[in-house]
Amino acid sequence: MKNKIFIILLLLAPFCSGQEIDPDDSFTFEISLPNSMSNTPYKTIMQGLIQSSSHYQYAFKSGLALGAGIHYTYFTINEFRVPSKVYGGIHTSAVYVKLGHEKFWTERFGTDFGVKMGYLQSFTVSDLLRTKGIAYNFVEGTYIEPSLGLVLTADVNCSYRLTIGYPIYGYSFTPWMIGIDSNIGYDPKEYSRPSSLFSVGFAYTYYFNGKKTAAED
Numbered sequence: 001m002k003n004k005i006f007i008i009l010l011l012l013a014p015f016c017s018g019q020e021i022d023p024d025d026s027f028t029f030e031i032s033l034p035n036s037m038s039n040t041p042y043k044t045i046m047q048g049l050i051q052s053s054s055h056y057q058y059a060f061k062s063g064l065a066l067g068a069g070i071h072y073t074y075f076t077i078n079e080f081r082v083p084s085k086v087y088g089g090i091h092t093s094a095v096y097v098k099l100g101h102e103k104f105w106t107e108r109f110g111t112d113f114g115v116k117m118g119y120l121q122s123f124t125v126s127d128l129l130r131t132k133g134i135a136y137n138f139v140e141g142t143y144i145e146p147s148l149g150l151v152l153t154a155d156v157n158c159s160y161r162l163t164i165g166y167p168i169y170g171y172s173f174t175p176w177m178i179g180i181d182s183n184i185g186y187d188p189k190e191y192s193r194p195s196s197l198f199s200v201g202f203a204y205t206y207y208f209n210g211k212k213t214a215a216e217d
Contacts, residue, residue, distance in 0.1 A: 023059035023102045023110075024209035028149075030054065030163050032201020034073050037166075039193045041186045042173035045082060046075040046090065051167075051199050055116075059102040065114060067098035071143065071167070073197070077126060077178055086178055088126025092169065094118050094143040104151070112149035112161070119143060120169060128179030137177050141170025149203060161203045169195040 034048035055069020071094040079085040100114020120143040123136045147165040154160060174191045175184050183191070 094120035
């Protein structure tokens with residue numbers, strides 16, 4: 001993983017102008033690929049297709065950053081990991097606040113790490129649920145995500161970043177969510193574990209108060 005990150009940074013470096021960004025208020029849009037982690041049935045049965053988030057953030061001179069945004073993931077059912085084929089997926093959306101630290105260490109490179117905390121709602125849809133007359137299964141819970149962004153500037157108003165996150169959803173996945181009326185061979189204790197993800201992706205940030213370096217003023 002470290003080697004891949006290093007290679008990506010090297011590939012992006014030629015496109016960076018070397019202009020310095022003085023963090024202030026900004027807007028970030030992120031898209032990444034999620035992979036389920038701790039809950040074994042969730043990890044086996046569900047496949048992450050997309051994770052996306054966007055947030056507004058204000059960074060103080062000290063580096064302390066406060067923000068708020070929205071989060072979305074979609075996991076599809078792996079029909080080959082259930083007793084009979086089931087088609088569908090889980091849509092999860094969340095609203096959150098973010099507490100973090102943003103700092104540029106050089107003209108080109110910075111870091112943005114923090115914790116997102118909020119409230120989520122998940123809607124599970126499947127053909128098996130529909131045959132039972134259930135439009136969707138609904139759960140809600142807390143949303144927590146430690147996150148790290150490795151930032152490269154493009155100009156004084158924007159940057160691109162490699163993002164790494166570990167969302168933790170405050171509910172446990174069970175086969176009943178997708179319409180299966182059994183534990184399909186898993187230890188019931190597995191269903192008590194929270195649903196967590198590991199995600200890697202890219203993001204674009206626009207800085208509303210971009211500042212040039214002294215040489216460009």
